[in-house]
Amino acid sequence: MPRRTGEAGAAAPTAGRDGRRSSSTAPDGGRDGDATGPGTRTRYPRFRLGDSRSADAAPPPSPSARFPDAAPTVGRDAPRGGGAAQAPSRRPGAPAQTPTETTARLRPIPAAPEAETPAGTDVPAPRAAVPPSGPAAPRTPDPALSWSTPHDPRPLVSFGEPEGYDGLARPRPLGGRPRPQAVAAAVCLVLGVGLLTGAVTGSWLAGDSGDDGARSAYTEAGDLWHSVPVDQLFPPTLLGKGAGPGGADRTWTRVAVAPDDDCAGAFDRLLAKALDPVGCSRLLRATYTDATQSYVTTVGLLFTKADAAAMTALADRFEKQGLGRREDLMPLPYAAKDTVAAGFGAPQRASWTVSVLTDAPVVVYAVSGWADGRTVDEPEPAEEAVESGAASAPAQAGLGHEAKGLADRVERALRKNIGTPTEHPS
8 A cells, every 4th residue: 555645654755965865764664773572673874875874873882892812011102100000900701810821731830930020110110920729620631531550650661772783694683692692701701811921921931032943953952963863964875956066966975984173273373364264163174976986075074163143244254355256264184094095185186165054153164176186276166166167177077066066965954843934955
């Protein structure tokens, strides 16, 4: 039904500033904007840009009404002055604050100690938390958040012992050697120390040193003249392979052995004087002949009383001064009766050699000549007679090879009785 003019609830048209038609709202049949009740709908005023009624609208609520929390105690909004800090306000119905957190944790957080306000400043110190009144209830971790049962506050974790490997690639725990191996190592150590101590003690008691081996061999060589049979020092037959001129083989047969002597009258005066520094302990001699019995040679072993240093000095003197090549220092032969060497005297000497040993107190020498008793006007040392191109009579006859070859073989026989030779005769 069309509404009539002037009836309640009718809207009178008005003209706004924007020239548009608008109508003011009025209560209409119980639909008043301020009415309440079931079925009613609240009408809110609509505001338009430039509408003067927007100034009559209610202002927004204050921040304190929307956020009723307490004001900060530090910063720009903190209370000024020397008064005590005010307790913060809290929302209605909010629980009281406590110094510890209410969240369930594994361990409680202790309250911070109360700090003092520095003198002469306006800013108060931070407020310390106030412990709650009454006895504090013990806090235990939530069983749902814990790895252990309520009776075990902390989980028990055990780690396995690491393993290693022994010499046979078998796993074994680290951190120590098995007991049987440790005992065996200790026993070996004790035995080793005992053996070493015994060796050192025995060496000290016996008076031995590192050079005892060499000294013993040297001393043993000096006693061979009475400890070794004569056939080992002067073999009945000696073979000289390649010992003759041009590399020809030689064979020598022993024809006589002189009795051991004390060197009296065994050398010429000059040679005896040259050998005097080393002394004479014993002199052994033997005479050999070749396979054709054309030549005779006397070989001698002079056992001295000197030590190794004196023998070395004598050998150096013979080498530097050439005493072994001097004709006036030629050894004397041993002429045995009823042998092919019966006429072998001083005038029949044709070639000779003298060798002073340094590893034994022995001087080895040899002198050769013709078996028919011919005299020699110009004897020649064996070192020179064996050289290629030597034209002397002793060299051409091979008497130098006879003297040198026999002296070398007798020296080898001597060294066989004192151990491994350190010098190799030619």
